[in-house]
Amino acid sequence: MNNEFTLFIYSSLLVAYFGLFYLLFHKMNVFLAKESREHFKTQLVCRATKYPLVVLAVVVPLCPAILYLQELVGFEGRSLKTLMVVFHLSVLTWWLHNVIAAFEGYFLRKPDRDQTTASAVAKVAKIVLYSVSGMVFLSQLGVNLSAIMTFSGMSGLALGFAAKDIVANFMSSLVIHWENQIKLGQWISSPDEDIEGIVRAINMRTVEIERFDKYPMFVPTSKIVSMSISNHSKMSNxxxxxxxxxxxxxxxxxxxxxxxxxxxxxxxxxxxxxxxxxxxxxxxxxxxxxxxxxxxxxxxxxxxxxxxxxxxxxxxxxxxxxCGAELAYDVVELKDLPENTQS
Missing domain, CATH: 3.30.70.100 (Alpha-Beta Plaits)
Known part of the structure; x- marks a missing residue:
């Protein structure tokens, strides 16, 4: 009887939960359909929250049921709890990724914004997010992080020699973003190399340049930093x-x-x-x-x-x-000789 009453209470709460979620989701869709400059930041966050919220709404009600069944069966262990924690962390990482991507897309669509800086900040934020999330996941799974850090410290030197070009390109991309010498959409060329076109993307390893014949060119960032670059878009006249x-x-x-x-x-x-x-x-x-x-x-x-x-x-x-003058041409003009000079 106690189990039946608990099941009834849980079912009632589940129906009320999904009813409230439907109303919230409907209000969110109506809010997102309105384009408002005053609430654009809130709308960006809501768009980033939309799909992670759906996943949470479906899975979260199952968590108490899973824990109840675990106690009912008498299963001992932290595997199910760990799995739920990892799931919630995954959804949180997904949501933060969507928020970063939403603001990055907003700034990239604005012509008066510094698109290069927005892209660089978004990439760094994603790297930090993935790094922190990965360490938290490993910690929840029982992995010894100190051992991983020790191993990474010993193997870092060997990996540095093996991937020195990748590291050089990564550091060069940071220099490009820091010095702000070239930006997206600018026309650049180099007197040292056959490189000329419009900058379309500044990635962590390469700079994508669209040539005037519409062929894409991917130049390593370390090469961009080391050679002379003429930025035609910054000319005043x-x-x-x-x-x-x-x-x-x-x-x-x-x-x-x-x-x-x-x-x-x-x-x-x-x-x-x-x-x-x-x-x-x-x-x-x-x-x-x-x-x-x-x-x-x-x-x-x-x-x-x-x-x-x-x-x-x-x-x-x-x-x-x-003024009565004429332009000069590379021609030979023949004139008639005077009659007394003709033989």
């Missing part, structure tokens, strides 16, 4: 460095041409007037006089810069032709 050749016969027009070109450059709103924008006669060749054009555009966007460069060069060519 783009430079127009060109030479315009004018015919030698138009030498008397050079002062007028350079003056008009300089006035045009000084009045251009496409150029950054804080820098030295100029045009001067730089070289006198056999068939041309080269005008050196050195300009700095306001825009650093590659496509827009090409449009600015084209417009500036066409306008300057028009100014040169408007």
């Amino acid at each position: 783009r430079r127009i460095n060109e030479h315009l050749g004018v015919r030698v016969m138009d030498v008397k027009l050079i002062p007028v041409i350079t003056e008009k070109l300089q006035n045009y450059i000084n009045d251009s709103i496409l150029l950054d007037q804080r820098h030295s924008n100029f045009v001067y006669l730089n070289k006198v060749a056999a068939s041309s006089m080269d005008l050196w054009v050195n300009l700095y555009s306001r825009s650093v966007d590659w496509v827009h810069f090409q449009s600015i460069k084209q417009q500036m060069l066409l306008d300057m060519i028009e100014i040169i032709e408007g």
Whole structure:
């Protein structure tokens, strides 16, 4: 009779438990369906809690029943209790992993956030989480942690020599995140190696670079740290460095041409007037006089810069032709000889 009453009480509590869980789960789904900037952090935590909560809701009610059956049968041992503790720790680790991943995804979706730092912090947090969880699991299973630490200390030196490249890449990835010289989405290149493209991922061992031909390139982080890197995304201006050749016969027009070109450059709103924008006669060749054009555009966007460069060069060519001069070409001009020189 006592067992039947206990079973009745447990069944009633189980029905009430699942009823309350259904209401809570329904309220959570309604809350998550609403996009709110004021409660976005709470929503991230709720999304991370959703599935671990379902697992707990199903398994937790079974724990008292398992313990009751253990006492009823008379089974002695800590295996079932240990199993339940490990299960709860696993769900807790799962939930913390989801929370870290949710906040990492949130920061990676925001263009105004430092995505590289967010990714690095998330990776370090996951490593710490897995390390602590692993030690707690081993402790619950009765493993002697001090023996493991002693063994790891003795074998660490041998493993260090065997995996020195992996260790070097791991430490280099930390240096990249710490110095913050390159970030996700930036355009980088190296004068030392045939490396150029957009940074897509900074992992613990490699840096993923998307080349402009759309092929992915995976470069070891130790190589990135040791070689020279040009970060094109951090430039403040783009430079127009060109030479315009004018015919030698138009030498008397050079002062007028350079003056008009300089006035045009000084009045251009496409150029950054804080820098030295100029045009001067730089070289006198056999068939041309080269005008050196050195300009700095306001825009650093590659496509827009090409449009600015084209417009500036066409306008300057028009100014040169408007002064009565022409551009020099590598051609041979044949003229008729005077009649008294013909034989």
